Amino acid sequence: MGAQTEQRVERVLVTPGDKLAEGDYKILTPTTAYRVGTSYYSSIVGLLELNPQEKSLKVIPLKGSYYPRVGDVVIGIVSDVGLTNWELDIRAPFPGILYAVDYLGRAINPSKENLKDFLDVGDVIVGKVEVFDRTRNPVISTKGKEFGKVVDGALVEISPVKIPRLIGKKGSMQSLIESETNCKLIIGNNGRVLVLCEDKRYEEIVVRAIRKIDVEAHISGLTDRVKEFILVEKVKRGLVGNEERKA
Amino acid sequence: MKREKPKLVSEDGVRHDGRRLDELRPVKMEVGVLSNASGSAYVEFGKTRVIAAVYGPREPPQRYMVLPHRAVLRCRYHMAPFSTDERKNPAPSRREIEISKVIREALEPVVMSEAFPRTSIDVFIEVISADGGTRTAALNAASLALADAGVPMRDLVAAVAVGKVDGYLVLDIDQVEDNYGEADMPVAMAPSLNMVTLLQLNGVLSPQEFSQALNLALKGVNEVYKLQKETLRNKYLVRVE
Numbered sequence: 001m002g003a004q005t006e007q008r009v010e011r012v013l014v015t016p017g018d019k020l021a022e023g024d025y026k027i028l029t030p031t032t033a034y035r036v037g038t039s040y041y042s043s044i045v046g047l048l049e050l051n052p053q054e055k056s057l058k059v060i061p062l063k064g065s066y067y068p069r070v071g072d073v074v075i076g077i078v079s080d081v082g083l084t085n086w087e088l089d090i091r092a093p094f095p096g097i098l099y100a101v102d103y104l105g106r107a108i109n110p111s112k113e114n115l116k117d118f119l120d121v122g123d124v125i126v127g128k129v130e131v132f133d134r135t136r137n138p139v140i141s142t143k144g145k146e147f148g149k150v151v152d153g154a155l156v157e158i159s160p161v162k163i164p165r166l167i168g169k170k171g172s173m174q175s176l177i178e179s180e181t182n183c184k185l186i187i188g189n190n191g192r193v194l195v196l197c198e199d200k201r202y203e204e205i206v207v208r209a210i211r212k213i214d215v216e217a218h219i220s221g222l223t224d225r226v227k228e229f230i231l232v233e234k235v236k237r238g239l240v241g242n243e244e245r246k247a
Numbered sequence: 248m249k250r251e252k253p254k255l256v257s258e259d260g261v262r263h264d265g266r267r268l269d270e271l272r273p274v275k276m277e278v279g280v281l282s283n284a285s286g287s288a289y290v291e292f293g294k295t296r297v298i299a300a301v302y303g304p305r306e307p308p309q310r311y312m313v314l315p316h317r318a319v320l321r322c323r324y325h326m327a328p329f330s331t332d333e334r335k336n337p338a339p340s341r342r343e344i345e346i347s348k349v350i351r352e353a354l355e356p357v358v359m360s361e362a363f364p365r366t367s368i369d370v371f372i373e374v375i376s377a378d379g380g381t382r383t384a385a386l387n388a389a390s391l392a393l394a395d396a397g398v399p400m401r402d403l404v405a406a407v408a409v410g411k412v413d414g415y416l417v418l419d420i421d422q423v424e425d426n427y428g429e430a431d432m433p434v435a436m437a438p439s440l441n442m443v444t445l446l447q448l449n450g451v452l453s454p455q456e457f458s459q460a461l462n463l464a465l466k467g468v469n470e471v472y473k474l475q476k477e478t479l480r481n482k483y484l485v486r487v488e
């Protein structure tokens with residue numbers, strides 16, 4: 001239970017221009033808080049987490065769009081097929097670029113092969129942002145065994161700022177959902193989640209649970225509510241009740 | 248056929264609609280009114296009603312617009328054809344283009360556009376009903392909509408107009424007061440930063456009157472600012488219960 005009490009850091013709702021603290025603090029979320037002289041202000045509607053011991057503060061946004069960062073796992077949808085690359089919609093202000101060399105692992109000859117035969121518009125890709133800076137569009141890589149084209153599962157879109165909540169502290173929320181339903185979640189930082197269930201009856205439960213997290217992320221006690229929600233849904237669908245009756 | 252000027256302020260300091268000299272019209276604010284926009288707001292100052300919608304940061308619709316070091320902020324202030332007494336031609340007029348520009352310039356100092364290079368943040372403001380003070384109402388709505396969209400901004404922008412009517416300085420003037428008044432001065436501020444982002448003056452004020460008017464505007468701006476923050480908080484606080 002030690003981890004549980006640690007999580008109970010007091011969160012305060014702040015709006016742009018609100019003074020957060022004075023003194024010497026470290027800003028953990030550089031775009032959502034800023035400093036003028038020795039005062040710290042919020043730049044967003046969010047929840048303030050002030051840590052006087054560590055002299056750090058962060059403002060967790062309640063709404064916002066996705067802005068790519070190198071190393072992010074993203075789930076993209078092919079929006080355009082080029083001669084040597086695909087363009088992916090990654091819910092960012094920029095298209096994600098996926099090079100054929102990267103995806104196929106070999107060079108291709110555009111005069112002999114058509115990239116449409118490998119990936120077409122509408123296909124779903126799990127990848128990682130490999131290169132991105134302010135001058136170039138993000139380059140997506142699918143190198144790695146967990147990345148590549150998606151052929152199965154349910155795709156859920158939620159607000160990108162709620163993704164940390166869906167993962168939870170050290171992956172607690174994700175592993176809770178996975179262990180309660182025997183499904184696997186592939187979570188993209190851009191707010192897309194892929195739900196892979198062996199038993200399709202669980203799929204809808206997971207999708208609903210994810211939507212619930214999207215709506216209620218800022219209200220405390222979320223983990224317990226999600227746990228209860230999954231249990232209730234399982235009973236409703238006769239996925240737990242039967243076994244208990246047998247016992 | 249010009250109508251005669253009505254008496255707008257009585258001897259005991261009560262205005263034609265029953266307000267005191269330093270009183271705002273009844274204000275109503277709401278955020279998140281449109282589902283397709285990234286952020287939106289509805290603002291009402293008496294009979295002036297305005298909706299603002301924010302889209303982005305997103306890819307600019309035209310390549311030539313992109314700025315390599317920051318996001319472009321695009322603003323459109325528009326009056327609906329039915330917003331005035333006589334039908335207004337929906338094509339953007341000279342006045343609307345100018346107001347779009349001053350609103351954009353009033354928002355630019357607070358929006359942290361440098362966090363989103365090569366993108367555009369679009370603000371659309373539609374005046375549903377016009378009864379004076381539309382640019383200040385539009386600015387209040389736009390800044391709420393930006394905050395609702397989750398666009399980082401240094402502060403909210405709050406705006407209010409001060410006018411000189413029948414020799415009195417009055418807060419938040421409406422259409423009649425503007426038409427027959429001696430001066431109209433819209434002021435927009437980022438109160439936490441103590442920064443004025445818009446100040447226009449139409450008419451004549453003496454230097455003393457000007458500083459009095461600015462103080463009166465400051466008072467109004469702070470009231471509006473408080474309401475804006477309350478509106479943003481309420482969106483999330485209501486759901487907790």
